[in-house]
Amino acid sequence: MLQRILALIHKEFLALLKDPKSRIVLIVPPLIQLLVFGYAATFDLKQVPYAVYNEDRGLAARELLAHFDGSPSFHRIATLRSEGQVASLVDARRAMVVIHIGPTFSADLQLGRPAPVQVIIDGRNSNTAMIALNDVRSIINRFNDAQIEAGGLRGPPARLHMRAWFNPNLESRWFFIPGIIGMLTLVVTMLVTALTVAREREQGTFDQLLVTPLRPGEILVGKCVPGLVIGIVQATVILLVATLWFEVPFLGSLAAFYAGLCLFLLSAVGIGLLVSALSATQQQGLLGAFLFMVPAVILSGFATPIANMPRAVQLFTYLDPLRYFLVILRKTFLEGAGFAILADQFWPMALISLATMLAASWLFRHRMY
Amino acid sequence: MSAARGGPAMRLGGLVRKEFLQIVRDPSSIAIAFLMPIFLLVLFGYGVSLDADHVPIATVADAPSQDSADLFAALHGSHYFDARPMPSMAAAEQALLAGEVRGIVRLRSDFSRRLRQADGAAIQVIVDGVDANTARLVEGYVQGAWSVWLAAQAADAGQTLQMPVDLQPRIWFNSELRSRNYLVPGLVAIIMTLIGALLTALVMAREWERGTMEALMVTPASMSEVLLGKLAAYFVLGTGGMLLTVGLAVGLFAVPLRGSFWVLWGCSSLFLLAALGMGLTISTLARSQFVAGQVAIIATFLPAFLLSGFIFDIGSMPPVVQAITHAIVARYFVAIVQTLFLAGNVWSVIVPNALALALMAALFLGITWRKSRKRLD
Numbered sequence: 001m002l003q004r005i006l007a008l009i010h011k012e013f014l015a016l017l018k019d020p021k022s023r024i025v026l027i028v029p030p031l032i033q034l035l036v037f038g039y040a041a042t043f044d045l046k047q048v049p050y051a052v053y054n055e056d057r058g059l060a061a062r063e064l065l066a067h068f069d070g071s072p073s074f075h076r077i078a079t080l081r082s083e084g085q086v087a088s089l090v091d092a093r094r095a096m097v098v099i100h101i102g103p104t105f106s107a108d109l110q111l112g113r114p115a116p117v118q119v120i121i122d123g124r125n126s127n128t129a130m131i132a133l134n135d136v137r138s139i140i141n142r143f144n145d146a147q148i149e150a151g152g153l154r155g156p157p158a159r160l161h162m163r164a165w166f167n168p169n170l171e172s173r174w175f176f177i178p179g180i181i182g183m184l185t186l187v188v189t190m191l192v193t194a195l196t197v198a199r200e201r202e203q204g205t206f207d208q209l210l211v212t213p214l215r216p217g218e219i220l221v222g223k224c225v226p227g228l229v230i231g232i233v234q235a236t237v238i239l240l241v242a243t244l245w246f247e248v249p250f251l252g253s254l255a256a257f258y259a260g261l262c263l264f265l266l267s268a269v270g271i272g273l274l275v276s277a278l279s280a281t282q283q284q285g286l287l288g289a290f291l292f293m294v295p296a297v298i299l300s301g302f303a304t305p306i307a308n309m310p311r312a313v314q315l316f317t318y319l320d321p322l323r324y325f326l327v328i329l330r331k332t333f334l335e336g337a338g339f340a341i342l343a344d345q346f347w348p349m350a351l352i353s354l355a356t357m358l359a360a361s362w363l364f365r366h367r368m369y
Numbered sequence: 370m371s372a373a374r375g376g377p378a379m380r381l382g383g384l385v386r387k388e389f390l391q392i393v394r395d396p397s398s399i400a401i402a403f404l405m406p407i408f409l410l411v412l413f414g415y416g417v418s419l420d421a422d423h424v425p426i427a428t429v430a431d432a433p434s435q436d437s438a439d440l441f442a443a444l445h446g447s448h449y450f451d452a453r454p455m456p457s458m459a460a461a462e463q464a465l466l467a468g469e470v471r472g473i474v475r476l477r478s479d480f481s482r483r484l485r486q487a488d489g490a491a492i493q494v495i496v497d498g499v500d501a502n503t504a505r506l507v508e509g510y511v512q513g514a515w516s517v518w519l520a521a522q523a524a525d526a527g528q529t530l531q532m533p534v535d536l537q538p539r540i541w542f543n544s545e546l547r548s549r550n551y552l553v554p555g556l557v558a559i560i561m562t563l564i565g566a567l568l569t570a571l572v573m574a575r576e577w578e579r580g581t582m583e584a585l586m587v588t589p590a591s592m593s594e595v596l597l598g599k600l601a602a603y604f605v606l607g608t609g610g611m612l613l614t615v616g617l618a619v620g621l622f623a624v625p626l627r628g629s630f631w632v633l634w635g636c637s638s639l640f641l642l643a644a645l646g647m648g649l650t651i652s653t654l655a656r657s658q659f660v661a662g663q664v665a666i667i668a669t670f671l672p673a674f675l676l677s678g679f680i681f682d683i684g685s686m687p688p689v690v691q692a693i694t695h696a697i698v699a700r701y702f703v704a705i706v707q708t709l710f711l712a713g714n715v716w717s718v719i720v721p722n723a724l725a726l727a728l729m730a731a732l733f734l735g736i737t738w739r740k741s742r743k744r745l746d
Contacts, residue, residue, distance in 0.1 A: 026663075029668070036690055036693055037676075040694075042681065043502045045682060047685070064534065088717070091715045109533055119536060119539065123541055123542045127502070127551075136538070147534070157489050157519070158515075161491050162494040162495075170505060175500050175502070184671075187670075195658075195662050281397070282575075282658040283397050286567060298413055305421065305500060305503055307503075309418065313412065313416040316412070
């Protein structure tokens with residue numbers, strides 16, 4: 001029996017790797033995507049293009065603007081002479097932020113009156129707008145603190161002392177790069193599994209496979225192993241790139257990471273094979289792969305937190321294996337978690353893989369065309 | 370009549386009819402064009418949001434007093450928070466580690482005393498930094514609650530609180546910063562990228578694999594006619610899907626469409642041509658459905674999701690990555706839809722991006738046309 005399965009596994013690897021185009025597709029794009037996405041996936045704003053409309057000739061206005069020019073978050077692209085220039089600049093997306101200082105700014109500051117600064121922000125991307133506004137606010141807060149100190153004024157009775165655990169500089173890259181491991185691994189397992197059975201069905205070789213002494217369970221094992229092996233190799237490469245190239249700290253237990261990876265791969269392979277077993281044609285297999293993969297990524301909490309979703313959609317996410325794996329990834333990378341904390345993430349994935357594998361192997365025999 | 374029978378218009382009509390028959394026979398194409406957009410847009414339109422409210426945070430007062438109660442009341446009053454009083458710092462830290470709360474606000478036992486001294490008291494705030502974006506939002510919300518509290522304190526003391534510089538933000542186009550207003554138009558672009566590529570990614574490869582391409586070659590139909598027939602059939606399907614998603618965005622999710630519908634129609638058509646062209650290119654170059662399917666999975670969804678400016682700001686990426694995003698069709702369409710929906714007909718955004726889409730469409734269709742000669746290898 002073992003020999004039969006080994007022969008099948010051998011055949012599956014050949015089917016995947018024989019075609020040079022297919023071989024390239026499995027190896028090169030995931031690596032390129034890791035590098036590109038690793039740099040692309042961040043909410044930290046750099047060099048936000050901003051314009052200044054300064055009507056005040058005083059020193060204080062220039063001092064405030066120097067704070068913006070000195071900040072790595074902002075990059076001045078224009079200095080405006082009239083209010084009328086603001087709209088075209090923002091509409092065309094050339095400036096995301098426009099700072100408007102009125103003619104009495106310095107005088108107001110001098111006299112101890114509140115000195116207004118109007119800040120116009122392009123809200124088309126509301127998240128970027130909110131981050132840009134926070135960046136503006138922290139620069140102005142710093143300026144205010146300096147003013148209070150210089151003027152010998154009484155400061156607020158209590159100040160906030162903020163600190164972030166696990167990611168002291170709040171680098172969003174630390175959050176996203178572990179997530180990319182999960183996403184790319186999912187994509188590659190779908191590549192390997194979602195079309196295999198459908199292809200054999202379309203070419204008629206699946207019927208031949210069914211009349212061999214191989215039992216459905218054995219066919220299942222044969223179809224699973226390539227996905228598992230390729231997934232583990234790929235995740236390991238990405239793990240190395242994430243820690244060595246992007247320098248994301250890995251503090252947790254490597255054993256817990258790999259246990260989570262194996263369970264995640266098993267559930268992804270199970271879903272891929274289920275999709276494949278349900279499809280009569282490769283077109284249907286491809287559709288099924290997307291119908292699973294796209295929601296699985298978008299609802300996994302990769303970019304938008306699950307806690308922000310409405311209750312009904314949150315229930316949906318419990319079916320998503322990537323949801324659990326992302327928690328494992330982030331906790332092992334950043335929080336130094338081991339098996340004990342992660343137990344709640346392990347068993348749902350085990351359940352998903354068991355259910356999908358059983359369904360797939362049943363469908364091998366019972367769905368005939 | 371007999372002269373028209375062999376004419377190019379008739380031939381093209383026949384080819385389009387053939388494609389439609391094939392589409393109807395395997396309902397998965399119809400599903401891709403109509404069910405997938407509805408399913409995905411409804412799921413994501415409701416599910417995807419960056420607006421955090423009722424964020425659970427722990428509040429700890431080492432020595433509870435009227436002052437600490439006042440401050441915590443300000444946190445309680447904000448709908449951004451779900452404040453949970455904890456008996457001790459140890460309990461709060463435990464809750465943070467377990468992921469039950471996203472942050473801790475702690476007042477030490479000397480809070481009340483130092484509040485009345487010149488250098489002021491400290492409010493210790495700890496946030497869970499793993500999700501840096503949510504952590505920043507929480508910090509911003511705490512600052513908001515803090516300033517409300519400061520103003521109330523000043524009012525109680527009969528003063529008005531004032532900061533030297535008074536920041537007056539104006540958010541254009543989306544004044545309440547509703548993240549759905551920008552995510553839903555972006556989703557229209559992402560979903561249509563998938564649909565365009567999915568519809569056509571396998572069609573050419575399927576004809577090659579099944580040998581029907583050779584059968585088509587012996588007919589008088591030229592290769593351009595075969596391609597045009599496929600393009601026309603899937604263009605009609607794709608336009609249907611597009612209208613559906615735009616209708617849902619406006620009707621169901623109440624995203625304002627401030628620009629012209631006809632400009633949107635025109636840009637969508639250009640975009641659809643580019644997306645279908647990308648699918649046809651994949652299909653033609655791969656020649657086998659299996660490889661074409663693999664390439665479609667790799668090359669469409671994740672790049673459109675991460676590199677189009679749909680969620681991550683392109684201007685903040687390193688220059689090399691910014692250059693790569695120019696190769697992503699969805700990038701141009703995301704820029705167009707976000708502007709058309711929220712800002713209106715801003716030609717300085719629409720024209721260059723529409724030109725880029727036209728160029729991409731021409732490029733992909735040109736590659737497909739060149740690579741699918743009547744030739745047997």
